Amino acid sequence: FDIAVDTADLQMLFAVRYAQRMGLPVRKIILGCMEEDGLWDFLSYGDYTAAKKERNIGFEALLWLACGYREVERYHVSLEEKVTYRVPMLPLETFRNGIFPTVVGDGRARNVMENTHEYQMEIDTARAFGALLNYRAKTGENKTTLMLGNNAPKV
Numbered sequence: 001f002d003i004a005v006d007t008a009d010l011q012m013l014f015a016v017r018y019a020q021r022m023g024l025p026v027r028k029i030i031l032g033c034m035e036e037d038g039l040w041d042f043l044s045y046g047d048y049t050a051a052k053k054e055r056n057i058g059f060e061a062l063l064w065l066a067c068g069y070r071e072v073e074r075y076h077v078s079l080e081e082k083v084t085y086r087v088p089m090l091p092l093e094t095f096r097n098g099i100f101p102t103v104v105g106d107g108r109a110r111n112v113m114e115n116t117h118e119y120q121m122e123i124d125t126a127r128a129f130g131a132l133l134n135y136r137a138k139t140g141e142n143k144t145t146l147m148l149g150n151n152a153p154k155v
Contacts, residue, residue, distance in 0.1 A: 001025070001026065001027060001143065001144050001145065001146060002026070002027055002028040002029070002030055002135075002143055002144075002145040002146070003016055003026050003028075003029050003030065003145065003146045003147075003148060004029075004030040004031075004032070004128040004129065004131055004132040004135075004145050004146070004147045004148070005029065005030070005031060005032070005128050005147075005148045005149070006031070006032040006033075006034070006104070006124045006125070006127035006128040006131065006149065007031060007032065007033045007034055007037050007039045007127075008034065008037075008124040008127070010039070010058020010059055010061070010062060011058045011061065012148055013029070013031065013058065013062060014058055014061045014062050014065065016029055016148070017029070017062065017065055017066070018065060020098070021065070026098070027098070027143075028098055028099075028100055028135075029098055029099045029100070030100045030102075030128075030131050030132050030135045030145065031043075031099055031100065031101045031102070031131060032102065032104040032109075032127035032128045032129075032130055032131030032132075033101050033102065033103050033104065033131075034103075034104075034105070034106075034127065035103055035105045035106075039059070039101065040101050040102070040103050042059075042087075042095075043092075043095070043096045043099060043101040044101070046086055046087045046088075046089065046092045047084050047085070047086050048075070048078075048084065048085045048086075048087075049084045049085075059075075060072055060075065062095070063075055063087075063095070066091065066094045066095035067087065067091035067094060067095060068091075071087060071091055074087075100131075100135050102130075102131045102134040102135065104126075104127045104130035104131050104134065106123065108127075108130050109123050109124075109126040109127040109130055110123065110126070111130075112126040112127075112129050112130045112133070113126040116129065121149065122149070124149050125147065125149030128147050128148065128149050129147060132145055132147065
């Protein structure tokens with residue numbers, strides 16, 4: 001099965017990735033990225049500019065899980081030097097394996113909230129649902145998907 005989640009709380013994404021390592025059969029993680037969180041850029045290009053955002057503990061945990069302590073140390077150095085963190089290609093492939101990232105800005109999330117009358121959801125869940133809609137539109141797949149969020153609808 002697939003799981004849809006947003007990036008407002010990267011600890012939720014960390015929990016899903018950790019559960020995968022423990023054997024949870026998650027095929028794809030559909031990730032609704034916020035425009036300003038930098039995760040979409042990181043997953044797409046390998047660059048994470050910490051200067052644009054506050055230090056994100058969830059990102060550090062994800063980086064540790066996928067790439068190990070040495071990459072977390074490199075990330076900390078980039079924070080101290082206020083430069084863009086760039087991960088080498090091989091750890092990046094490990095990090096993004098099985099993740100479908102898509103940007104779902106606040107406007108799109110609010111549109112999903114307003115046009116999905118059969119469900120009530122808050123904006124972070126709407127971002128995850130918008131990511132799921134993007135994924136289904138791009139791939140044509142319509143598999144059962146677990147959405148993680150507050151008041152998440154069954155889809």
